[in-house]
Amino acid sequence: MFTVLILENDKEQQKAVAKIINEHYENWQIFNAATYKEACNLIETKTFDLFLLDIELDTTDVDDLDCDGLDFGKYIRSIKRYTYAPIVYITALPDRIFFAVQELHCISYLVKPYTTYKLIETLDYIIGEHTEKKKEKITLKDSNGVYLHVILDDIDYIESSSKETVIYTHDGHIKLTNMTINELLNIFPDNFVQCHRKYIINLHHFYSYDKSTFIIQVGKHSIPLGRKHKKAIEERLHL
Numbered sequence: 117m118f119t120v121l122i123l124e125n126d127k128e129q130q131k132a133v134a135k136i137i138n139e140h141y142e143n144w145q146i147f148n149a150a151t152y153k154e155a156c157n158l159i160e161t162k163t164f165d166l167f168l169l170d171i172e173l174d175t176t177d178v179d180d181l182d183c184d185g186l187d188f189g190k191y192i193r194s195i196k197r198y199t200y201a202p203i204v205y206i207t208a209l210p211d212r213i214f215f216a217v218q219e220l221h222c223i224s225y226l227v228k229p230y231t232t233y234k235l236i237e238t239l240d241y242i243i244g245e246h247t248e249k250k251k252e253k254i255t256l257k258d259s260n261g262v263y264l265h266v267i268l269d270d271i272d273y274i275e276s277s278s279k280e281t282v283i284y285t286h287d288g289h290i291k292l293t294n295m296t297i298n299e300l301l302n303i304f305p306d307n308f309v310q311c312h313r314k315y316i317i318n319l320h321h322f323y324s325y326d327k328s329t330f331i332i333q334v335g336k337h338s339i340p341l342g343r344k345h346k347k348a349i350e351e352r353l354h355l
Contacts, residue, residue: 118165118243119145123155123185124206125173129228133168133206136232141239150174152183156191164201166242167192171207171216186212189220202242206230254303256283259291266290272335274300274308274316284337311349312342325355 120137124130127150134146147162149155152173158164171185185205192198205216205225216222223245224238253265259280270285276297283290297316301308307319311332323333330341332349341349 117143117145118246119147119163120166120168121147121149121155121158121162121164123149123152123167123169123173123188125150125170129170129206133235136235137239140236152185152188155188159192159195163197165246166239167201167203169203169205171205171209171212186215186220189216189222193220202245204238204242252305256290256292257294259293264290268305268308269318269320271308271318272321272337273318273339276314276316286335309345309349309352311345312340313344315339319352322353325350325353327355 118141122130122133124133130148130150134148137144137146147158147164149158150173167189169185169188173184185207189203189205192201192203200221203216203220203222205213205222206228207213207225208228210227213225213227216225223242226234226238252268254268255263255265257263266283266285270287272284272286274297275282275284279293281292281295281297281300283292297310297314300316301310304316308316309319311317317332317334317339321335323335325332325341330343330346332339332341
């Protein structure tokens, strides 16, 4: 669930954006503000995951100090927990977008008039980015000395030999030359278990086990089960 702050000067536009979000993301919480002051009051009492900000605001209220959506973006970025929070600018002033991108690092922007499809496409992209960031990763150095951030859930199994260790992912493989199976077991979470002197499997991707051949199917891969590890693996798999 996302908690969203919409800062929009035009009440009809404000309602339209909120309506689109409610129709496509039923469990999102939406808070609306029409002025810089209202938005500041909300941010003092609520925690937000996403900001949709208009640039041009009504500054007739003396308390708003002639502040616009870009000023509110700067205020957001001054708060530590919002240093990397996603900001989307919705504006009829495309010439002012450069500052939002370069200085405030907004994740995207929409130029009025925009379509419902474009708004949803933008929000879906943000959801994808948010989900990706939440995935647990591990940093490993490959055989070329390059450090890689590997998503743990993408790994199916690991194979080790006297010369190298190879991590097999959904999309390919990564060769390591500086880590043994035991060293990897020490840094990987407990869903990675040794099933053979040469293999570690990711139990999250276990598919089947043939007791007659001692073969474990992990994803699309067939991995042998060593007798030494048979009991422990069968207990973990409740077989």
